[in-house]
Amino acid sequence: xVQKSKPPVSASGPRRRGRPRAYEPxxxxxxxxxxxxxxxxxxxxxxxxSEATGMNRPxxxxxxxxxxxxxxxxxxxxxEEARASMAEIFRQEMPVRQRLERIFASALNIYLSGDTxxxxxxxxxxxxxxxxxxxxxxxxxxxGLTELDKAFASCFRRAKEKGELPDSxxxxxxxxxxxxxxxxxxxxxRAHVPRKELEAIVSGAIDVMVGTGAKN
Numbered sequence: 001x002v003q004k005s006k007p008p009v010s011a012s013g014p015r016r017r018g019r020p021r022a023y024e025p026x027x028x029x030x031x032x033x034x035x036x037x038x039x040x041x042x043x044x045x046x047x048x049x050s051e052a053t054g055m056n057r058p059x060x061x062x063x064x065x066x067x068x069x070x071x072x073x074x075x076x077x078x079x080e081e082a083r084a085s086m087a088e089i090f091r092q093e094m095p096v097r098q099r100l101e102r103i104f105a106s107a108l109n110i111y112l113s114g115d116t117x118x119x120x121x122x123x124x125x126x127x128x129x130x131x132x133x134x135x136x137x138x139x140x141x142x143x144g145l146t147e148l149d150k151a152f153a154s155c156f157r158r159a160k161e162k163g164e165l166p167d168s169x170x171x172x173x174x175x176x177x178x179x180x181x182x183x184x185x186x187x188x189x190r191a192h193v194p195r196k197e198l199e200a201i202v203s204g205a206i207d208v209m210v211g212t213g214a215k216n
Contacts, residue, residue, distance in 0.1 A: 025063060028053040032064075033074040037122045038114065041071050041130050071130070072137065078122040079144055082110060090151050096159035097210050100178065104202040107182055111189040120190030124183050145179065152178040156209075165210065174209050181205040 031052045035044055046057055046067055053060065064070040089102045112118045119125075123144045131138035152175035159165045165174075185198045 028055060028063065029073060029077055032070055033077050033122075034114075034119075036071055036074045037078065037119050037126055040126050041067075044071075068134075072140070075122060075127050075137070075140060079140075082122075083147075085110065086151070090155060096155065096164045097206060099155055100206050100209065101202075103178075104181070104185070104206075108185060108189065108195060108198055108202075111186050112195060118189045118192055121183070121186035124186040125190050148179050148182065149175045151175075159210070177205065177209055 032049055035048060035052045039048070044067075046060065049060060049067070049070065050056055055063070060070065064073055085106055086103060089099060089106060092099075094102075107121075111120050123141055127137055127141050127144075131141040149172075153171045156165065156169065156171035156174045156178075160167075160169050160171060181202065185201060188198055188201070189195075
C-alpha cells in the first residue's frame with residue numbers, strides 16, 4: 001500500500017486558514033459614520049454601507065453586526081470625536097465669553113463640515129429620530145444631552161465664582177440655554193443657513209447668557 005506524502009510544513013510554521021482582513025475597522029467605521037450622519041438610519045441601506053466601506057455584507061456582519069449595531073457603533077464614534085474636540089476648551093481657564101465663543105465656533109466647524117454640504121449634528125438631526133422607537137438609542141441621546149448640559153453648567157458655575165456673572169445667575173438654566181443654542185445652530189446648519197447668520201445667532205445668545213458689558 002502506497003502512502004501519500006504529506007505536503008512539507010513551512011519553516012515559519014503551519015499556514016493560517018482564512019483570508020487576511022483587507023480593511024481597517026477604524027476607517028470603515030468612519031465612512032459608515034459619514035454616511036449615517038448624511039442620510040440617517042432608514043435611508044441608508046446595507047448596499048450603501050458596503051459601497052462606502054468597500055466591504056461585502058458577510059464582512060460587515062462579521063465586523064460590526066447588523067445595520068442597527070453598525071449605526072450604534074457609528075454614533076458612539078461620533079460622540080467620542082465630538083467630546084474630544086470640545087474637551088480642551090471646557091478644561092482651559094479663560095473668560096466665560098471667550099470660552100462660549102470658542103465652543104460654538106468649534107461646534108459650527110463640526111456641523112458645517114462635509115464633502116457634499118453641511119451635515120449638522122448626529123445627535124440632534126439623526127439619532128433623535130431613531131430615539132423615538134429605539135430605547136437604547138434614546139438612552140444614548142439623553143446621555144449626550146445631559147453630558148452637554150453638565151459641561152455648560154460647570155463653566156457657568158466657574159464664571160459665577162470668579163465674579164463674571166451676577167449672584168442671581170443660575171448655572172443650570174444658563175446651561176440649558178447654551179445647549180439649546182447648540183441644537184439650533186445644528187438644525188439650521190443642516191438647512192444650509194450661511195455661517196455668518198449662524199454666528200449672529202451665537203453672538204446674540206452669548207449676550208443673553210453673560211451680558212453685553214464685557215466683550216473680548
